[in-house]
Amino acid sequence: MTQLPTLVSVVGSSFLASIVEIVEAFTIILAVSIVRGWRPAIIGTAAALALLAVAVVIFGPILELVPIHALQFTIGILTLLFGLRWLRKAILRSIGVIAMHDEDAIFTKEANALTALERQKLSQLEWIAGMTAFKAVLLEGLEVIFIVIALGSTRTSDGGNLIWEASLGALAACVLVLIAGAFVHKPLSTVPENTLKYAVGIMLSAFGVFWTGESFGIEWPGADLSIIGFGLIFFAIGTTLVNMYRPRYSKSAMAGAH
Amino acid sequence: MIKGIWAELVGLFVDDEFLAIAIVALVIGIGVLRYLEIIDPVIGGAGLVIGLPAILIAGVIRTLRRIH
Numbered sequence: 001m002t003q004l005p006t007l008v009s010v011v012g013s014s015f016l017a018s019i020v021e022i023v024e025a026f027t028i029i030l031a032v033s034i035v036r037g038w039r040p041a042i043i044g045t046a047a048a049l050a051l052l053a054v055a056v057v058i059f060g061p062i063l064e065l066v067p068i069h070a071l072q073f074t075i076g077i078l079t080l081l082f083g084l085r086w087l088r089k090a091i092l093r094s095i096g097v098i099a100m101h102d103e104d105a106i107f108t109k110e111a112n113a114l115t116a117l118e119r120q121k122l123s124q125l126e127w128i129a130g131m132t133a134f135k136a137v138l139l140e141g142l143e144v145i146f147i148v149i150a151l152g153s154t155r156t157s158d159g160g161n162l163i164w165e166a167s168l169g170a171l172a173a174c175v176l177v178l179i180a181g182a183f184v185h186k187p188l189s190t191v192p193e194n195t196l197k198y199a200v201g202i203m204l205s206a207f208g209v210f211w212t213g214e215s216f217g218i219e220w221p222g223a224d225l226s227i228i229g230f231g232l233i234f235f236a237i238g239t240t241l242v243n244m245y246r247p248r249y250s251k252s253a254m255a256g257a258h
Numbered sequence: 259m260i261k262g263i264w265a266e267l268v269g270l271f272v273d274d275e276f277l278a279i280a281i282v283a284l285v286i287g288i289g290v291l292r293y294l295e296i297i298d299p300v301i302g303g304a305g306l307v308i309g310l311p312a313i314l315i316a317g318v319i320r321t322l323r324r325i326h
Contacts (some may be wrong), residue, residue, distance in 0.1 A: 073289070080281050080310065081271040088277060088317050095318075097325050139266050146270070207315075211308050212285050216292040220304040230307065237311050241318050251324070 005162035006224040009231075010151045010162045013203040014169030017147045020196050021140040022177040027103045028136035030181065031110035044133025052141040063149070069215045071153065076211030079150040083204025087234060090198035093243045096250045100194055144170050147200075151207060154224065190212075198238065206230035277317040284309045 033041035063071065080084045115131055151165030209230045213220055220226035272278040288305045291297045297305075 077282065077285050078271060080285065081278055083275045084281060084310070084314055084317070085271065088274065091318050092321060095322070097264060097322060121297060135263060139263065142267065143270060205310070209296070209310055213303050213306050214306075216289055216299065216302050218292075218299040218306075220303065232315070233307065233311055237315060241315065245318075245322060249326075 002218075005228055006154060007162070007165060009203060010084075010154055011165050011169040013200055013207075014148055014151050014163045015041070015168040015173045016196050017200040017204070018144050018170040019171035019177060020193055020200065021143045021147075022174050023193065024106075025136045026138035026177055026181050027107050028110050029132060029133050030186070031107050032114065032129045032133045033133065035111050035114040036126065040126050041132035041133045044130040044135075045137045047130075048137035048141060051138060052145065055142075056145060069217075072211045073215035075150050075153050075207050076208050076213075076215055078146070079204050079211060080208030082150070083201050083206075085201075086197050087201030087205055087238060090194055090201050091238050091241050093194045094198065094238075095245045103193070114257065150204065150211075154207075196221070202231050202234045202238065205234050274317055274321065276320055277313065280316070281310065284313065320325040 029041050029045055032044065066074075089098065093100055110132065114132070116126075148163065148166045148170050151159055151169075152163035154162045206227045210220060210224075210227050222229070284305070288297070288302050288309075292299070292302045
């Protein structure tokens, strides 16, 4: 049996993090398909998904062979690097010192780059468009796989893990973004990406603290529930930093605009 | 192309060098001290719970100062 808060944390964090990644990949696939048609977009996407599937099939069973403490340590430290990086950037964006992630701008940039190449009448344009979609899906897909592994490695009381539950969260995000994208047929710029990254950065950092501690033989009070406590600590720090610095930095940004 | 993908992969984990080095140094430091049994688990846990948020705060403030 798994405690409900842990299950909700794992599935919810996997879902939210995957939405962010899939929206980013979707924006580039859409730019490729609008400029060069669906063919290179579909071929690039399918090739990347095939490569990701091969990676999961090869590396999945290897993970089972790694001693639990080594796995917890490796995943813990990578999750901390990944989660605290997202959280730091989300805090800086909320303060107003770095620009928000803009799907419309990314879409325009990718579309313009492909249109410029089209004007040069390059013979390998189809190839370049396909590779653009391939690279976007591969990188964002790797991030999704990493997040699923990091969150799904949570041990259940019967010695199992929550990889399937985390995968379901990611799959639900994929289905949701594809349905929304099919209806909207333009970049999903209304997705509150910074808020999602903020929330997921907090959860990944909390999981990272938990894993690294477990790998050192630390028995956290409340076991899995301590993850929620760590999340609250990171949330409090982020909120305090944003409230402290946003007035000062948004004022200087406005002054700079005049 | 492969070089670009590799650089972006590394970038997933390492963006701000200070943040990355500080996290790795703290975790490995506590790991070594725990392995040698110089500190007990409670101190190790406290080190992570206090140290990692402190690194986040330092990383944000450092960036704000640099931008300012």
